[in-house]
Amino acid sequence: MIPELSPISMPRVPVEVLRARCSTCSMHQLCLPMGLDVGDMDKLDQIIGRRRRVLRGATLFRIGDPFVNLYAIRLGHFKTYQINPGGEEQITGFQMAGELLGMDAISADRHHCNAVALEDSDVCEIPFSSLEQLLGEMPTLLRHFHRMMSQEITREQSVMLLLGNMQATQRFAAFIVNLASRYEARGYSGVKFQLRMSREEIGNYLGLTIESISRLLSKFKKEGWLRVSNREIEILNPVMLKAITAGTGDACA
Amino acid sequence: MIPELSPISMPRVPVEVLRARCSTCSMHQLCLPMGLDVGDMDKLDQIIGRRRRVLRGATLFRIGDPFVNLYAIRLGHFKTYQINPGGEEQITGFQMAGELLGMDAISADRHHCNAVALEDSDVCEIPFSSLEQLLGEMPTLLRHFHRMMSQEITREQSVMLLLGNMQATQRFAAFIVNLASRYEARGYSGVKFQLRMSREEIGNYLGLTIESISRLLSKFKKEGWLRVSNREIEILNPVMLKAITAGTGDACA
């Protein structure tokens, strides 16, 4: 079994179905509780706030900002990171279209991390107070929301496993496998995709240096497991990558 | 600022007040929403299930168990850990009296980690389906529950920061400082306390080996920052420990 790094993995639902069901916020996770009837879906639709464009490199929210909205990513990619007292950042996750941002802010009514767009992106604002009110009226939505928060907890536990237990090669393989599975779950190719983040950001996330990431990419290329061209990735040997991720791959050497 | 590792830090409320307000489950976090009126508190009280004793080394729940209850720790300490594909464990947290276990299980209706008592402990079972129903009726409780889940997310992010960014010395200092602050917040001494976990468990949690932990303890002792006797810890230089945790301490060498 592959350690599930995937933030809030998404059930496989055809995109068209989602679009049809949720006009303003199609494709993001809050719209997935399939038990919702049309009326409920409308109510959910109505509280969704304005759409907002976030340009590459721009900050969606930062540490200490008052917590007002959750954000559903409609399009694009984000990174979230914390700042340690020394001023260095630690990336805590990469989020893609369909995922939800800001759940860590509920606890203290302030954001606990920074969220920055890795490319030009679109988000929907979801006013949390409205959402919470709605949750009280719609048990199905409530259940779903709890699932999503719980999945975020689970995802982070997997990252702890990665950072606490794995060697560099294994970490990197796990990272690639995780990205692939998330793209696949979203209807994109799980074999060929673009890295939206820099080598430095990958290294930061995985607790490694940029040089290590570079060497790992070279190695994976040389071994014939990956085709790499700048940020374009093609997985040539998924079985091997999964084996390494699982710690089974003796080829970790 | 000290990286907040504390799982679900607890507001400072005198224990007696809590006991007075919540008969069966006094002292755990679910009983803390101070906005609850007496009637609501009674309702919450009524859904709390049976108490259960978990002996040292015994398992409260394990990976794959169907998710039925959350558990409020009334007394004692637990560890939660994941198992990687190679069969090794990675400890994801240490929990003490007043904290809540099992929130990672909501997402998939199965537990995602194992929970084992570090000493003879008491827990309250909280049937999640009853709780969720109640959440729909009690906005204050709903809010509080979301805060708790969010705090768990925040806590794990801090551990990611620790594992991804910090050196051994800093990790260990952060660990001690975190424990101290949690004990203090609970009304115990934040200066002198007992480690409930073995060196091996600390090392596992911090992504270090047992030997490294042992050496760090010796070093901290030699430097005069800690008094150490087996599992008994006394903090002699809290300022220095906090400085190291913050990365300010040049004495990291």
Add this chain to the structure above:
DNA sequence: CGAGCAATTGAGTACACTCAACGCGCGTGG
């Protein structure tokens, strides 16, 4: 075309790991 940034590659180093021996406390059994 050139400036500037991102990524690669190489050489040397250091921090934490591995392996191994030893000490200590404690419970058990002779």
Add this chain to the structure above:
DNA sequence: CCACGCGCGTTGAGTGTACTCAATTGCTCG
């Protein structure tokens, strides 16, 4: 009562993986 074994923790010596520092290449964009 002491001897012994066992688990847990400490300490030392040597090693290796990933880091640091540095030089070079390649890409992007003005």
